[in-house]
Amino acid sequence: MFEEEIKRIKVSSDLNIIKKDILNLIKIFESDNEFVKRSILLKIFDNSIFNYTLIEKFQTKIIIEYLINLLNAIDEEKKEIIVDGLNKRIQGYLIKIVKNSLDIGHNEILNLIEKLTNDSEKKYNLYFRIASTFNEILNNEDKHSKFTNIERERIAKILADLHGLYLYNYVNEDKKMNFHLKLKNNYENLILNYQKTDLKEDLQNIAVVSENLILKMAEEDYDKEFIIYSPLRLGLSSANASDNHTRAKEKGGKALNASINISLDLEKEPTVPITVSVKRLDKTELRIKSIDLGEEFHLSRTSNQNHKSFFRYRYDTDELQLLKQALVHVGIINEDSKDPLRDVLSFTNGGGLELITNVGVFKGTGLGTSSILSACLLKSLYRISEQPKKMTYPILYDQSLLLEQSIGFNSGWQDARGAIGGKSAVKHFTTRPTMNLPNPQLEFIELDEKLFEKRISLFYTGIRRFATTNLNVVLDAYLSRDYLRYPAIRQSFLIHEQMVQALKNDDYTLFGNLCSQYWKLRKTIDPSASPPLIESFFEKLEKSGLIEGGLLTGAGGGGFAVLVSKEGKKSELIEFLKNINIENSFVANFSLNKKGITLKEK
Structure with a gap:
């Protein structure tokens, strides 16, 4: 019945x-x-x-x-x-x-x-x-x-x-x-x-993680300096954070980005923004330095108390935490080391080690800085510790994600991959649902690079945003299948595919319109992505009639805006942006970078 x-x-x-x-x-x-x-x-x-x-x-x-x-x-x-x-x-x-x-x-x-x-x-x-x-x-x-x-x-x-x-x-x-x-x-x-x-x-299922391994530096590398150069990632779409590990495993993920050189001064030519150098020192010392942050760490005497100062980042604020953890991650310094300097001496056969980074942009730009720096650090340290397999795609980028996770940063798999080099600076990544590690398939988007640079402008909004250690709003909406926000997550996949096709066709009128649609979806999922200042900024731009559309790169909330100018209007747009009344804002100069992360030996 x-x-x-x-x-x-x-x-x-x-x-x-x-x-x-x-x-x-x-x-x-x-x-x-x-x-x-x-x-x-x-x-x-x-x-x-x-x-x-x-x-x-x-x-x-x-x-x-x-x-x-x-x-x-x-x-x-x-x-x-x-x-x-x-x-x-x-x-x-x-x-x-x-x-x-x-x-x-x-x-x-x-x-x-x-x-x-x-x-x-x-x-x-x-x-x-x-x-x-x-x-x-x-x-x-x-x-x-x-x-x-x-x-x-x-x-x-x-x-x-x-x-x-x-x-x-x-x-x-x-x-x-x-x-x-x-x-x-x-x-x-x-x-x-x-x-x-x-x-x-x-x-760990696809590669051996170097924990507590006894590594030795090759004697022929004692007098060499290894230098890494890298562009930054201009995130155009992640289908609204579908590159998150959980989401990518359950539903698959997509990402569209470009690798760029940048100058924060519009009047200067763009340069490669990230450098990392590592070399053996004759002196018995460990020297870690961030030039852009003005921070330095130094150990010159072996002591069982050295671990307290080195591992301070585990319980207190430490601007050099990423650099220190990278040394642990590759196995040069042991996870539970009592004296990190003694580990360095063992690795260099009685010498020291110098690790220096310099990033040409400040934190909070939304350009994937911490993720790409992670990949650069690992590439330099894998080279000096003779772990060549881990310097290759995709292992290097998966390991950089794990490195960031180990200090509490919630990055996605596309962040460091934004710096990959190849036949085009613009890249499209796709993953399928999986029970294992997401394996992004890479597609280079061949387009007119000069036209891309001509139609796209980068404007720093004056608001810094930082990699978070908290549960982010988009993941919260996903896990809860929130009735008001989750449909926007679904729709983001459709907009993403249209954005990719628009770039392939060099159709910047359509691409700009899609950027604005994408940004509206982001605001639905995470209203905090667009604080009042950002809302006002985009309203002024729309009224100006100078743009086809735009969005904030990365997770939103601040950082750089990607603006698609109307044909023949870029100069007017730049003048408009120069005169806009937003504290600490500026127009940046950028160029596409096909080379990606490169290694040079001196």
């Missing part, structure tokens, strides 16, 4: 048909018809929530709200019969969503409790029971080994919301409220830990 309706609810793509079948069955149940038992009503929930056509259309929320409204309108006693059975299924629904990576927001499922259960204490107990079960899954990995790290990320997000959005609302004491808020923050941090762990495990 009612098999046809139940089946139709599960497979139909027509919301109106589904709603009609649900309404009829609930009316029959409400009229005490003996043929409609509670089990049939619960099947309605099962089939409508897991109707895969509706999931694909991201319409599950609509049908859940419809079910909630219908149940809230029937007799309270009959409603309770269904709700009691439904509450026992909520946990299973959530697990199914996690295990199948379904595009259903967990908050839509939890709202079945929130909007159908009237008693506050009962709500709290239901939420707490689910939280306890999911916490057990995370804490007892041996017992629950069927859950992957990526699935555990989503469970941690569910737990963060259970404590921050639900349980928190049903306690009155400050102590209990603080308890739930603390757990919310802990679970959000756990999301990043699982992502970092998964990335590390994936890398």
Whole structure:
């Protein structure tokens, strides 16, 4: 009985048909018809929530709200019969969503409790029971080994919301409220830990990570200096952060970028912005220096206390943390070294080591500086430690991502890859969903480079943005399958493909328009990407009639704007930008760089 309706609810793509079948069955149940038992009503929930056509259309929320409204309108006693059975299924629904990576927001499922259960204490107990079960899954990995790290990320997000959005609302004491808020923050941090762990495990599956290996510098390299030169990455599209490790594994990812030389002075010719040099010293010392930051670290005497100053970055602010961790990452200095200088002496056979970096742009530009610097550091150190395989694509770039993750930076796989050289400076990357490490396929976009440079302008907005150690807003929207923001994530893939095609066709009118569409999607996903100053800036540009469109490169929030000028209007646009009243802003000069990261020996 009612098999046809139940089946139709599960497979139909027509919301109106589904709603009609649900309404009829609930009316029959409400009229005490003996043929409609509670089990049939619960099947309605099962089939409508897991109707895969509706999931694909991201319409599950609509049908859940419809079910909630219908149940809230029937007799309270009959409603309770269904709700009691439904509450026992909520946990299973959530697990199914996690295990199948379904595009259903967990908050839509939890709202079945929130909007159908009237008693506050009962709500709290239901939420707490689910939280306890999911916490057990995370804490007892041996017992629950069927859950992957990526699935555990989503469970941690569910737990963060259970404590921050639900349980928190049903306690009155400050102590209990603080308890739930603390757990919310802990679970959000756990999301990043699982992502970092998964990335590390994936890398270890494809290459040996040099931890605690005994490395020796080759004698023929004692008098050589190894210098790395690199461009920066001009990010044009990441399909709005689809290069994130978690997203790329589950859904695949895309990125479009260009490698550039740059001058922060419009009147000067662009130069290669990043240099890294490493060499052996005759003196027994370790010298680490960042010229652009004006920071230097020095060890000249072996001591078991040296580890305190060297590893200070693990517990305190240290501008040289990336340089120091790079030495650890390649295996020159041991992870648990008591005396880093002694490790250096062993590596150089009694000599010292000098590592110097210089970056021609300041932090917070959105040009992938920290990621590319990571790759440059590793390339120089892999060369001096004779690990040639790790200097090649894609290993170097995967390892640079792991290096950044190890000090808490949440970069994506495209950031360092933006500096890859080849037959074009403009590159398109694509990855497919995978259980293993995402493997971006590289396509060089051959275009008229002079036309690109003629139509594109770079404007620094005066606002710095930095690589974050917190759960970023886009990943949050993805893990929660937020109903308002997640559709923009999906749509970003479509806009991305159109942007690639527009560049291939040298169609900058279309490309500029697509940049603006892309930027609107970014703001939907992450409103903080466009603070008031940025909003005002783009409004003025649109009114000027000088641009086809534009966006902020990277994650937004500040850094550089990529502006596509109307044909023949670049000079006017530059004059307009020079006179715009934004503190610390300026127009930069850039050129495309095909060479990418290069190594020279002196």
